[in-house]
Amino acid sequence: MKNSSVKKNVFLALLVSIGLAVGYIENMIPVPIPLPGARLGLSNIVVLITIVVFGWKEGFTVALLKSVLLMLVTGNVSSFFYSFAGAFLSAIAMNISWYKLNLSIISTSLIGSFFHNLAQVTLGSIIVSNWRLFYYFPFLIILGIFTGLFVGMASKYIIEQLKKSMPGIGDKIE
16 A cells, blocks of 8 residues: 555544544534524535545545444434435535536535535435425525535635645645
8 A cells, every 4th residue: 555545544534533523512512593403514624625635535435424423423323314315415516516517615515505404304304204394494594504604614724724734735726
């Protein structure tokens, strides 16, 4: 195994660990808006950084591993399905936004937030057999705009700092 491959795998393992820790802590933070199941999505900073710095496969892998490991750590199987569905669809949407549509980090983050909420509301509607849950969707979108902006700006800042210490990383930053 090449030295650069080992470094990459170690960095990816650290990103998964950071995403897991942030996700765990985030579950303890009450959202100031009374929306059941709503979260700030701070662990998505790690996913977006991974997509930009390492690529779509790695970003997708980190997103899914973060959800699986969070379920194993918290033991909350029911929220796992929502987390996994959101991570799955948002990772696909962010990868398309970044690599195919060449959108900015902030736009990519906003799209990821939208699709994360869409996946969760769709799954919830299927589970409870009630499409009226989509009345809840506009409120999640409004919250998602603020959290998506924050995740995008934080990701951009972190990647800019990484570029200073590791030249060549995330060259497509706007």
